[in-house]
Amino acid sequence: MPTQKKQDPRAIRSKRVFKEAVVDILIENPDISKLTVQKIAQRAELNRATFYLHFVDINDLLKQVVYDIFDDLLSKMSPTLQIDNLNNQEQLITFLDYIYKHRKILAVLFEHPGFNKKMHMTLKDLIVIQRKSEGADSTLSMDILASSILGILMWWLRNGVHFSSEYIANQIVELYR
Amino acid sequence: MPTQKKQDPRAIRSKRVFKEAVVDILIENPDISKLTVQKIAQRAELNRATFYLHFVDINDLLKQVVYDIFDDLLSKMSPTLQIDNLNNQEQLITFLDYIYKHRKILAVLFEHPGFNKKMHMTLKDLIVIQRKSEGADSTLSMDILASSILGILMWWLRNGVHFSSEYIANQIVELYR
DNA sequence: TGTTTTATTAACAACATGTCAATAAAATAG
């Protein structure tokens, strides 16, 4: 096991506090370009140098925040995300509800390239689609599918989430009918 | 006319040179977070203070680069982007070819929130879709449509554009059939 | 409880930012 040894409770706490701090700051002020290590350390009530002991830079910290969120999300999801034009939208709505619940921080993280990449892979792995149109089976690439859904999610979050999970679920299903 | 008076050739040249410089730098090194006013001024062979005379900050400069690109793109496009499952993909391919041609700088600019917004609006205005599936007319929102195409374009550029404009056009048409 | 381990810190040098008063150069009227 490569990442095993680290167990010092002090380090664990510091990392957690830095992560909480950066999330708090970004929810208050979503302008990610105004983020500095100083501000994060100040909010975390830890010395700035301590930051560099645990993270390479701000991007590294954000990457870890992203991974935490995905671990949490995946633990709450069933292993597939069925998209078809009948009923069976429960899984899709579970997924969208999670996005909705964490919309503030996710809206910021969606600007982070690493987040996008991870979300794309996750969607690609999760999605199972059943198109009900007549004609030969779709030759649609899963990358195209995943990226189009990702585009919809990004728009949803950017626009302040004025639409319900149910509406978005319906639109997605409608798109791929 | 609000933005009329400015005519001094010196100012025009300086602005142009700064824009060229930032594009050059970003094509060489796409890590937008490493961009500084210093580097841009150095590359432009102009004093750093001159930068602040023409732009508020780096974001402002990028915004103007984005607007230039859209002006150029729209001047070369017909007023609609027809998407249907028959032939008639010329307009879509013209559009995608433009993206392909400028892929290096566009890949970077897609990370810029202002760019996304502008591209979304542009797509929303341009797209005309004709779905050929049976059933009632689609109740699909144009925002959903635009954002799904945007998602596909982002993925296309992020992945180094390993696919041709024709392939992407086919996939888009396939998606909305 | 004592010793080891390692997290924390203040301080430093290098670099980035945004602004200003002084200067230089291009634009344009006569």
Place this chain on the structure above:
DNA sequence: CTATTTTATTGACATGTTGTTAATAAAACA
């Protein structure tokens, strides 16, 4: 073509950010 106005350019300054290091403090664990 020259004089004068306009405004673009510049070096320099104060302030803020970064990443690192050597010394310190505190938690872990035998």
